[in-house]
Amino acid sequence: MALTGIQILKMLPKKNCGECGIPTCLAFAMKVAAGQAEIETCPYVSEEAKATIGEASAPPIRTISIGSGDAKFVSGGETCLFRHEKRFEHATGIAILMKADEDEASIDGKIVRFNAMEYERVGVYMRANLVALQDTGDGAAFTALTEKVIAKLPKAAVILMSENTENLKEAAAACGDRTPLLYGATGDNLDAFAALGKEINAPVGVKGSNLDDLVELATKLVDAGVKEMVIDTGARTMRGCFEDNIVARRSAIKEKFKPLGFPTITFPCEMTDDLMMEAMISSVLMAKYAGIVVLSDIQGDVLFPLLLEQLNLYTDPQRPMVVQEDIYPISGPDENSPVLITCNFSLTYFIVSGEIEGSKVPSWLLIKDTEGLSVLTAWAAGKFGADLIAAFVNKSGICDKVKHRELIIPGYLATIKGELEEELPDWTIIIGPREAGHLPAFLKEWKPTA
């Protein structure tokens, strides 16, 4: 049963030293109780208390990690059924399948695509996270494929898929410190998987023939001391998988049913032969709790929409997305280029910068920190007033980058023009268009007056 903040406080050393990053033990205890801080961040708490609190405050969907460094993938840690209740914690992992007996050219193509396909949106870098390597019976070929992937895919966490734990052990050794997920524990090999998982400290993927079977197997693995697990109900239709994912998540969150309190792994690659259909199935499963989706391949038109969906689902709905306050050069501006200013709400930034880029007029875009509020909201909240804009312009360093002194402000801020001219007496304030879509035409007309 979850502990309250006061119960947790009683087990803390009460030094109030702030080394956990939170000024007092009481505040820290409250955050741990709310699932917003990890008990491990207090260096003084006893191992006994750590175990008690850790167990009681663990999220209903356990957090698991695969790999390390740039190749680390984390899943689980979920505490709610719906994003608006709080937020979803760790985005669905997108894995690409490679088989040990697959044609070398095909493997090489997948490696090239995996490395090349990285996208940046609203300051977030997005890509596929994992490779799922499938043993086809030849242990040497399986290990050779693993070695190749480890050498050529520095950002891929690895799933090793085999029913043969000897083959798994050898391939896992080739992963070095990139601890893989060992997938494929069934009723026939459960003990060997549990032993190997504990021996190399790797998470274990367990596959049931249905939900009931999965519960039984997962319970046995937990009893055997396996702490990190990924679960597969065995469903290989979109509907079956979708339903099972929902049952598993509801059971874990609402009923605190521990055997299903782990991230799920799903295999759209085994549900169809059509890559586009795999993407469609993946998009459905991502929306309903898939921890990992395994695709047979990735192409830009398949991966990119999935990454955007992932971005939509896994951003924190209570926190606006922001870009950093700064001067952003667009299309190689010089000392005669126009200077525009707007707020740091990500959507605004990307729309405005996109229109400027589309205009092909090299420009300087000043982004003022408005705590993620859009232009009018920020102005109404007192975060985008003339005094604050002037202070930012003066300290931004833009004066060293341009010869002219003309500042283009959003059309919606026309009312502060006079005030801003008083605050920035050396600058001429130009009112830009209200809609970003009108920026290209506006910029093409713009010329510095002096």
Ligand code: SF4
């Ligand atoms: S580090 Fe530990 S002792 Fe120090 S304030 Fe945080 S919880 Fe309290």
